[in-house]
Amino acid sequence: MNAENKMPDNSPIPPSHAPEEAVIDQAPAIPAGRIGQRLVDLGHTIEHLGNDAKGTEMIRLTREQALTVANVLRHDAECTFDMMLMVTGLDWKTHRESVYHLNSTTTFTYLIVKIAADEQDHSPSLMPVWHACDWHEREAYDLFGINYDGHPDLRRILMPNYWLGHPLRKDYVEDDPRLVWNRR
């Protein structure tokens, strides 16, 4: 054995990032949780988002399937999410999103359901399924401008009726002449 043969063995292998990058580009498939698996078994294609930091299961629904799947979540024997706790409006700068926090009063489990609004900020109202969405969706409309299609009484709830704009949006201007501190 001569030195030339030994050289490749001792020299560090040139790093090639190509295969690793390819792995990073493919987002690892998030496994379905208990509820997500149940929905898949019932024939609904949904997006699994894994668990949040506390371990609550999160799923995302498209606008078209939202009402159908919500009905399943409400009435299916294994889901039984009979209580809607709150609706969080979210502004991701590119689009708006509503987050429904559900609770089952028989199995005492939580579920987080996310529904992204379209470009015109339209999203289906889940009020036919959970009546409690009434005020919560009005609040999300008031603060984020998400228009809930099918909501019977979509008005502002916290801000005055004459208010312009939706204050919790990230692009909400603070130098608006209507605001008190800008009148000075």
Add this chain to the structure above:
Amino acid sequence: MSVKSLNTELPGVSVEMGMDTNDMVVNIGPQHPSTHGVLRLVTTLNGEVVKEMEPVIGYLHRSKEKMGESRSLFQYQPTIDRVEYLSSFYDHLVFVNCVEQIADIPVPKRVQYIRMITMELNRITSHLLWFGTFLLDLGASTPFFWCFRDREEIFTLFEDLTGARMMYNYYRFGGVNNDLPAGWLEEVRAFVKEFPNRLDEYEAVVTKNPIVMDRTRGHGIMSKEFCLKYGVTGPALRAAGHALDLRKTNPYCCYDEIDFDVATATEADTYARYKVRVQEIRESLKIIEQCIQKMPGGDGGPLAELKREVETQTKAKKKWKEGEPEIVVPHWDKDWETMGKKINLLTYKPPAGEVTNFVESPRGVLGCHMITDGTPKAYRIKWRGASFSNLSALPELMRGHMYSDLMAIFGSLDVIMPEVDR
């Protein structure tokens, strides 16, 4: 009392005599003395019977959620006392729990027990205030003063512990601000021992009082289905016979180590909600008593001395040389700490994450949904006040009732407006 029963009980007063009344819109509030805050109710009355009711809220909107996006988490923390000022320990717990779970900060056991004691004492103050003002709404003014006397005692305990009577700002990420002062647990124990006697006294005056029973029994019935429809939680749901108490069903802190019962009733009326709340005060006393017994490290005074001893001996042991007498460091348990992890709060940045927490506040399920993006500020903080959902049930609950029952029924929901408007 519905319109039908009004006709049967007072025959000839309304439709039968041809004395039709026109609908009348009455504006109640925003500064009605009995609305416990700034609430406006636009009410359509037919005679004295409520036909329609439209709550107008937002007068106390202080943009707590927007404030959370413009301040660092530590700067934001003192302001969340004001989300719900009657039981602000709960706001802090749910907020602090969110950060702890996102950043995976350990919480020592002593801290959990201190939090449980303070929260249950806070539940008692909150229920006592409800007890006093509810009876004030019914026309009894004496219990109000009794309740405030007892609240003052608890507030003095809180002042010794946190330095503030109502706005505590006591919990920290992974711990509490300071350990218990010397002798504080003894004072709490004395209060817990004495208070049931006073509660018996109050109940002797109120619970079987014929006026209270006449005005509350059979009024404002909220069935279980009705509560689920509107997302009503807390004592109102438990008075309908559904034992949803997150302390029992989804235990947080160390509630799974405590033996207590969930107060429930089956009548689902205003009187049942009264009974559930009084029973909850007794359960809270039971929890506090067990917490004092199980408190890791015991009273704060001896523990502080022990800690000082441990620190001096540890320092001495580092300088120890051969031949000197041996130095014994006393045993120090990690459960006795008041901070799980040292954090520089001024520059603290939690990692990016998302979490939702729910706790059982005196009014129902209190929740916080927090999204962080790796900066000191939160990307989004959303509060779920139990009163918001409870209040949304009021219009349907009041339909067909007499106007004079409004304050009795509304009072029994224990709605607090700062939590509705945030």
